Amino acid sequence: MSAKSVSGPRGKPASAATNLIAGGGAGMMEALICHPLDTIKVRMQLSRRARQPGAKKRGFLTTGVEIVKKETPLGLYKGLGAVVTGIVPKMAIRFTSYDWYKQALANKEGKITSQRTFLAGLAAGVTEAVVVVTPMEVVKIRLQSQHHSMADPLDVPKYRNAAHCLYTVIKEEGPGALWRGVSLTALRQGTNQAANFTAYTEIRSFLQQYHNTTDLPGWETAIVGLISGACGPFSNAPIDTIKTRLQRSPAQPGVSAVQRIVSIASDMWKQEGAKAFYKGITPRVMRVAPGQAVTFTVYEYLKNLLENGRDMLPGGQYEE
Numbered sequence: 231m232s233a234k235s236v237s238g239p240r241g242k243p244a245s246a247a248t249n250l251i252a253g254g255g256a257g258m259m260e261a262l263i264c265h266p267l268d269t270i271k272v273r274m275q276l277s278r279r280a281r282q283p284g285a286k287k288r289g290f291l292t293t294g295v296e297i298v299k300k301e302t303p304l305g306l307y308k309g310l311g312a313v314v315t316g317i318v319p320k321m322a323i324r325f326t327s328y329d330w331y332k333q334a335l336a337n338k339e340g341k342i343t344s345q346r347t348f349l350a351g352l353a354a355g356v357t358e359a360v361v362v363v364t365p366m367e368v369v370k371i372r373l374q375s376q377h378h379s380m381a382d383p384l385d386v387p388k389y390r391n392a393a394h395c396l397y398t399v400i401k402e403e404g405p406g407a408l409w410r411g412v413s414l415t416a417l418r419q420g421t422n423q424a425a426n427f428t429a430y431t432e433i434r435s436f437l438q439q440y441h442n443t444t445d446l447p448g449w450e451t452a453i454v455g456l457i458s459g460a461c462g463p464f465s466n467a468p469i470d471t472i473k474t475r476l477q478r479s480p481a482q483p484g485v486s487a488v489q490r491i492v493s494i495a496s497d498m499w500k501q502e503g504a505k506a507f508y509k510g511i512t513p514r515v516m517r518v519a520p521g522q523a524v525t526f527t528v529y530e531y532l533k534n535l536l537e538n539g540r541d542m543l544p545g546g547q548y549e550e
Contacts, residue, residue: 252533253529273293312367373391430455471510
């Protein structure tokens with residue numbers, strides 16, 4: 231693969247302030263549009279119906295309909311507060327650290343190969359997982375796993391909202407509980423962003439050469455983001471499913487994280503079969519792929535707007 235420049239439209243990577251605003255705005259839009267699919271994915275991953283003889287399997291549409299019927303449409307947005315709270319630092323860390331790692335891995339001419347783009351994405355994913363994603367997902371999953379109607383004031387759940395869930399988890403289980411499953415989360419985020427950024431960079435570079443321009447229209451940026459966003463979920467679905475089940479429940483005294491991971495994986499294999507590791511893959515792809523399309527399109531637009539100070543079509547010069 232040919233090496234590509236790591237520079238932005240002005241010959242340098244985006245500033246931290248630009249990544250904060252552009253990444254945060256992109257993340258907010260993604261969360262608001264795609265969160266219901268994430269809730270459905272979590273419920274499917276936590277389902278134990280496969281263990282029950284004769285139990286009818288539920289697809290993502292059936293799961294979504296049941297949530298709406300029993301818990302109102304607001305049930306699809308459980309855990310959104312935790313996501314919104316963490317989305318700005320998450321996206322800022324993702325794009326800023328990715329730029330930093332690319333600069334560190336570039337050669338003397340400022341060029342970076344596809345292999346090093348993969349490593350930069352991997353490192354960026356691990357960084358965001360350790361700093362913000364793991365605590366955010368522990369809170370989000372605890373909220374999403376609660377089966378209660380948000381329209382019934384008498385149906386009081388254990389965790390009332392993101393802030394109360396955060397307080398309760400720390401009080402009952404200690405601060406360390408917020409980083410439960412951090413190794414799996416880091417592995418998932420790392421492989422996600424490695425595949426995501428590499429596919430996005432390669433496809434976008436091909437289109438730039440095909441059109442003989444560094445500016446791509448917004449619809450092409452969205453399609454590239456859609457394709458690149460679908461790569462990660464297919465590569466690490468088992469990791470995500472085990473992580474979800476691990477983060478749902480409190481720690482067991484005397485049982486290490488590794489032992490719990492092995493136990494969860496073993497139980498899934500014995501009681502539910504290999505397909506259990508891919509539960510929720512449909513809503514996850516439907517959540518992540520469009521989410522990355524929204525993220526990259528909004529990010530590129532806001533980034534160019536901030537750096538160039540003028541209106542322009544979405545689709546900037548994140549990679550040249």
